[in-house]
Amino acid sequence: MKSELKIKAIENGTVIDHITANKSLHILKILGLPDDDIINVTVAMNVSSKETGRKDIVKIENREIDHQELNQIALIAPKATINIIKDYKVVKKDQIILPEVITSLIKCTNEKCITNYENEPITSRFNVIESQPPVLRCHYCEKLIKNEDIEKQFE
Numbered sequence: 001m002k003s004e005l006k007i008k009a010i011e012n013g014t015v016i017d018h019i020t021a022n023k024s025l026h027i028l029k030i031l032g033l034p035d036d037d038i039i040n041v042t043v044a045m046n047v048s049s050k051e052t053g054r055k056d057i058v059k060i061e062n063r064e065i066d067h068q069e070l071n072q073i074a075l076i077a078p079k080a081t082i083n084i085i086k087d088y089k090v091v092k093k094d095q096i097i098l099p100e101v102i103t104s105l106i107k108c109t110n111e112k113c114i115t116n117y118e119n120e121p122i123t124s125r126f127n128v129i130e131s132q133p134p135v136l137r138c139h140y141c142e143k144l145i146k147n148e149d150i151e152k153q154f155e
């Protein structure tokens with residue numbers, strides 16, 4: 001028997017839909033959630049979806065998430081969509097777009113990179129070379145960071 005998981009509608013907040021199946025916990029790490037200010041974060045994993053077969057959904061109550069922050073989700077879930085909810089209604093629907101530059105979120109995998117110096121480390125900065133799957137190039141040492149390396153950092 002097939003059962004469909006229904007998750008409670010939220011009054012105000014952000015719903016991130018069409019997350020690649022089983023990647024929702026990576027997404028929470030990217031967004032630094034849950035944190036103390038968040039009243040409620042609901043995660044649905046491996047839900048059946050007409051378009052993609054399986055997907056994850058994250059619902060964050062009482063917080064609208066900054067667009068820049070949301071776009072970084074594209075590193076892990078390129079097909080994710082964002083719904084902003086007010087009074088139980090979707091007031092804004094958005095596709096996320098991987099930014100051309102990613103700063104501070106990811107660590108360079110080159111131990112000798114200037115961004116990994118123990119004394120005076122500087123903020124990491126990567127140029128996005130490819131988006132699906134993502135490949136990044138370190139702005140400082142030019143090391144290529146591939147999809148697997150990115151995912152590992154959010155496990």
Ligand SMILES: [Zn+2]
Nearest residue numbers: 108113138141
């Ligand atoms: Zn580097």
